[in-house]
Amino acid sequence: MRPGGERPGATIAGALARWVVGLQFEDLSPEAVREAKRCMLDTLGVQVRGATLPWVQPVYRYVRSVGGNEEATVTYHGDRLGAPYAAYVNSTFSYSCELQHHGSYGSAHTGVIVIPTLQALGEKLGSTGRSLIAAMVAGYEVQGRLGMALFKPASQRHFHPQGLLGVFSAAAAAGKLLGLDAEQQAHAFAIAGSHASSILEYDQAGGEVKRIHGAIALRSGIQSAYLAKEGLTGPLTVFEGRRGIFASFGGGEVAPELPLSQIGRPYCITRCRFRIYPTIGSCHAALDIVNDLMKKHSFDYRDVECIRVGMPEFSVTHVTTVTRPHDVMTAQASLGFSLGLLLVKGSNDLELYIDRALWQDPEVLSVADKLQAYVVADESHPQMARVEVRLKGGRLLEGEQEDARGTEMSPFSDEVMEAKFRRLAVSLPGDQAEHVIHTVARMEEMTSMSQLVPLLQRRSNR
Numbered sequence: 001m002r003p004g005g006e007r008p009g010a011t012i013a014g015a016l017a018r019w020v021v022g023l024q025f026e027d028l029s030p031e032a033v034r035e036a037k038r039c040m041l042d043t044l045g046v047q048v049r050g051a052t053l054p055w056v057q058p059v060y061r062y063v064r065s066v067g068g069n070e071e072a073t074v075t076y077h078g079d080r081l082g083a084p085y086a087a088y089v090n091s092t093f094s095y096s097c098e099l100q101h102h103g104s105y106g107s108a109h110t111g112v113i114v115i116p117t118l119q120a121l122g123e124k125l126g127s128t129g130r131s132l133i134a135a136m137v138a139g140y141e142v143q144g145r146l147g148m149a150l151f152k153p154a155s156q157r158h159f160h161p162q163g164l165l166g167v168f169s170a171a172a173a174a175g176k177l178l179g180l181d182a183e184q185q186a187h188a189f190a191i192a193g194s195h196a197s198s199i200l201e202y203d204q205a206g207g208e209v210k211r212i213h214g215a216i217a218l219r220s221g222i223q224s225a226y227l228a229k230e231g232l233t234g235p236l237t238v239f240e241g242r243r244g245i246f247a248s249f250g251g252g253e254v255a256p257e258l259p260l261s262q263i264g265r266p267y268c269i270t271r272c273r274f275r276i277y278p279t280i281g282s283c284h285a286a287l288d289i290v291n292d293l294m295k296k297h298s299f300d301y302r303d304v305e306c307i308r309v310g311m312p313e314f315s316v317t318h319v320t321t322v323t324r325p326h327d328v329m330t331a332q333a334s335l336g337f338s339l340g341l342l343l344v345k346g347s348n349d350l351e352l353y354i355d356r357a358l359w360q361d362p363e364v365l366s367v368a369d370k371l372q373a374y375v376v377a378d379e380s381h382p383q384m385a386r387v388e389v390r391l392k393g394g395r396l397l398e399g400e401q402e403d404a405r406g407t408e409m410s411p412f413s414d415e416v417m418e419a420k421f422r423r424l425a426v427s428l429p430g431d432q433a434e435h436v437i438h439t440v441a442r443m444e445e446m447t448s449m450s451q452l453v454p455l456l457q458r459r460s461n462r
Contacts, residue, residue, distance in 0.1 A: 012239040015260050016145075017185035020138045020172050023264075025130040025444070028137060032267040033444065036133045038417055039140075039272060041440045042101050043094050043111040044075070045424035048456060049350075050096030051076035052427055055208045055328055059092045059215070072120035076427070078457045084222045087120035091215035097350055098278045098332045099424070101406075104144040104271035106151025108162040110169055111272075112214035114139035117173045117222060122449035127177050129446030137269050139173035144268025145259040146239075153250035155200070155314055162213040163198025164249055170221020171228075178225055188225045190234025193245050195220030203280065203318050206330035274406040276420065278350040282315035283335045284404035285385035290342055293389060293397045301343035301367055303391045309335065310376035310386035320373040325359040336368030343367050429458065 050056055051074075060077070068082025074089050081089070094100055094112040103110030117139070118132050127135075143165045151161050171188040180188060198217070202210040228234075239245050239256070246254040277287050286309045309320075318333070325331035331353045332338075341352050344363045358364055378384045383403035390396055406412050412420075418437055425433040436455045439446070446452065 011186070011236045012256065012259055013186045013189040013236050014182070016142055016172075016189060016263075017175075017180075017182045019263055020142065020176055021180065021182045021185055023134055023138050023141075023176075025134045028134065029267065029270075031270050032137055033133060035267075035270045035272065036136050037440050037443050038274075038414070039101060039111050039136070039269060040115060040443065041417060041421050041437065042274060043115040044436060044440070044456060045421035046095075046097060046099045046112075047075045047090055047093045047116075048428060049099075049424040050093030053093075053096050053354075056092050056096045056211050059212060060089050063089045071124040073123060073453050073457070075119075075456045076458050078459065083120040083124045084219050086123075087116040087222065088212075088215040088219050090116035090119060091218045092211050095211050095214045097328075098280060099275050099350070099420075101275060102273040102281050103140060103147065104268040104273075105148040106155075106161065107140075107143040107147030107165055107169075107268070108151075108160070109214060110140050110143045110166075110268075113143070113162075113166040113170050113218045113221070114173045116215075117170050117218050118177065119449065119453075121174055121177045121222070123453055125177055126448050126450075128448065129443040131177065132446070132449065133444060135173045135176035137267055138176050139169040140269040140272075141263060141267060142172040143169035144271070145263055149246065149254050149256065149258040150250050152314075153253040157249065157251070158200045159249055160198040160200045160202075160210075160213055162210075163217045164196045164245075166214055166217025167192040167195045167221045167224065170218045171224045172221075174222045174225035175228070178229055180225060180229055184228045185225075186236055187233050188221075188228035190236050190238040191227055191232060192221050192224040193234065193238035195224065196245060196249070200318075202329055203333045204321050206322070206325075206327045206333070208327065208329050210329060271408050273404065273408075274412050274417065276406065276412075276416075277338070277348045278353055279332045279335075279338050279348065280319050281404065282311065282319040283338050284406070285383065285401050286311065286335060286387055287338060287342060287348060288405050289385060289387040289399040289401050290339060290389070293387070293399055294342070294346075297397055299389075299391055299395075299397070301363070303393075304343065304367065304370055305390045305392055306370045306372055306388075307339060307367075308372045308374065308386075308388040308390070310374050310384075312382060312384075313375045313377070315385075316373045316375055320371065323368050323371075324365070328353055331359060334368065335373070336371040337364065339371060340364035340367035427458065428456070432456075 070080035071083040072086035171192040319335040322334040386400040
């Protein structure tokens, strides 16, 4: 046993580490492999689109200026940087426009952390497709299981689970590719705990800093894995200890048995939530319902007197505070603004959220002002959303939905996922987008990440 206190196997960090180290591609269910590919394609699509968006270019410019050794490639632009730096930029691109998928069990946006980690380290290390898939499943599992325990109490204390949990999923994915043993992996988690943080204030006051929450976590997780490999140690009671993660971020409300109770049953990667609206996820079920009401009933937005929306308490706080956007983030964090776009413009396309003129459009904002949000507390249906649209003359249109479409309950087809990728990757030249779809669909056959990297560039050398 290295210096560092408890035996690794006697702690949550040790048990998680043993599971991560022991996981093999051959252990995975066909469903887990299929969903890993869908998560990869989804993240790469947003990443390519994100590389072209102005509000994340400050991150690209800064990281490019300090980028280190030429180990891994920045998507679309083609710069060669040190692996943690390339991963940082690619994570920011992946988290650029609120079209990224959400992990399972309240674990936040796992893909923008795990997948850029694997892209960069996989390229540097020459990892095979099978090893990348196994590491991806491990990263999603760690973040998902910790999310089961921490998402609610941490969110209630205004911490963003993205940065809090992401350091551990990145440490798991990086450690898996680096070949850490169980003791080293446990210390990677223990080291990562000192990096865990990020706050939710962006959903109240805006700022584009949310775009780097995954990148901050990813960088710290990668470094934690490398430091553990070199021999650095951390407190192995990082999760359950008196001053550990559960006590610090969850108070007395965390059930410490949750991360291990059902690990791998089912794999967390099979329970992701995919998006077609470029908004914070708490908006999506209400937008689904209003879309359905618009298709079923003929009404004009000028006839709307009020729109009552019932959602879980966290969602009400998360997406109904902002009514007057002043940047892209506040536009995407506003359910009222999103409803205004849908009713007035008939769409929630990303380009509408980018259009500064619409942030002050009187017709869009008139709809936003008619939103009345309230809390739905239904323990048997925790993601239930209800909508009532009251029209002039007393006509009432109603609908309810148990969670948004794109979740496990109502999954998108592969055709929908591929169409989304094509829309996001339209800036890739020639037939590269189709080649990305084809390559990811056969990811387990890849002998090296270098087969995929050139396809993500604006000028391919194929």
